[in-house]
Amino acid sequence: MKARVTVTLKSGILDPQGKAIEGALKSLGVDGVASVRQGKVFDIELSGADKAKAEAALKDAADKLLANTVIENYRVELL
Amino acid sequence: MKSAVLVFPGINRERDMARALKLASGNEAAMVWHAETELPKGTDLVVVPGGFSYGDYLRCGAIAARAPVMDAVRKHAADGGLVLGVCNGFQILCEAGLLPGVLMRNARLKFICKDVHLRVERSDSPFTRGYNAGQVIRVPVAHGEGNYEADEETVKRLEGEGRVLYRYCTPEGIVDEESNINGAAESIAGIVNERGNVLGMMPHPENHVEDIMGCTDGRGLFAGLAAHLEKAA
Numbered sequence: 001m002k003a004r005v006t007v008t009l010k011s012g013i014l015d016p017q018g019k020a021i022e023g024a025l026k027s028l029g030v031d032g033v034a035s036v037r038q039g040k041v042f043d044i045e046l047s048g049a050d051k052a053k054a055e056a057a058l059k060d061a062a063d064k065l066l067a068n069t070v071i072e073n074y075r076v077e078l079l
Numbered sequence: 080m081k082s083a084v085l086v087f088p089g090i091n092r093e094r095d096m097a098r099a100l101k102l103a104s105g106n107e108a109a110m111v112w113h114a115e116t117e118l119p120k121g122t123d124l125v126v127v128p129g130g131f132s133y134g135d136y137l138r139c140g141a142i143a144a145r146a147p148v149m150d151a152v153r154k155h156a157a158d159g160g161l162v163l164g165v166c167n168g169f170q171i172l173c174e175a176g177l178l179p180g181v182l183m184r185n186a187r188l189k190f191i192c193k194d195v196h197l198r199v200e201r202s203d204s205p206f207t208r209g210y211n212a213g214q215v216i217r218v219p220v221a222h223g224e225g226n227y228e229a230d231e232e233t234v235k236r237l238e239g240e241g242r243v244l245y246r247y248c249t250p251e252g253i254v255d256e257e258s259n260i261n262g263a264a265e266s267i268a269g270i271v272n273e274r275g276n277v278l279g280m281m282p283h284p285e286n287h288v289e290d291i292m293g294c295t296d297g298r299g300l301f302a303g304l305a306a307h308l309e310k311a312a
Contacts, residue, residue, distance in 0.1 A: 020188060064145070065137070
């Protein structure tokens with residue numbers, strides 16, 4: 001089973017990297033960019049077939065390691 | 080003073096730290112590998128040194144914070160033992176939940192490697208008793224992610240409880256925007272936990288302890304720790 005965990009900065013947390021990317025896009029003349037926030041994507045392969053178990057394991061992984069919940073939110077998707 | 084210096088893959092300041100500790104206390108520090116599950120018996124002070132543990136993968140300090148030895152460090156701290164984290168060590172202590180908040184990318188996005196001035200905010204902590212309150216010291220920094228941030232309430236609590244021990248300032252001791260090299264909340268360079276026995280700081284006091292380094296302002300921190308532990312023993 002394949003899964004994806006997406007980690008993003010909470011709103012209100014300053015994201016200097018996102019700001020730099022935003023500036024670069026604007027200087028490249030890419031139209032209509034209002035703002036950029038940078039995040040992380042983890043593509044994970046799971047060995048079992050139980051969806052509920054998989055979701056619980058992924059949440060555990062995100063809480064324990066993949067995200068720092070002081071500053072980040074995460075989203076778990078089974079693909 | 081019996082100290083233990085933790086060693087993770089990618090750490091590079093552990094020898095400097097051990098040398099500073101020996102200079103202050105006369106005792107050789109124990110080097111403790113991250114896979115250990117116990118600290119040497121009778122450890123007074125655990126030091127998490129600087130460097131780039133696990134290549135800063137995922138988030139700085141995130142992987143080291145989950146190493147087996149960290150459970151022993153948590154127990155040591157819960158029993159009232161002293162813990163000092165410098166630079167990557169500060170990041171590791173935050174990720175391990177031993178200190179609140181997080182170290183974010185420097186506000187101006189640059190890696191900063193230079194001497195900075197710090198104001199010592201109080202002298203009644205084991206980590207500052209070698210200094211006077213209000214004293215300005217000069218120590219080096221070398222980090223790309225030292226911008227201390229926490230939610231508003233946490234920062235307010237840190238301030239209200241006097242838990243900010245070191246703050247970036249001008250050579251005259253004035254805290255302003257320009258001397259706040261990395262954009263940290265309230266120019267925070269170093270904080271302690273609620274109990275006051277765990278300190279995390281971004282600057283490297285261990286690199287200003289001998290005449291050959293051109294400055295010995297960092298000595299006070301280690302001398303203070305040694306004096307505190309001698310008195311306690």
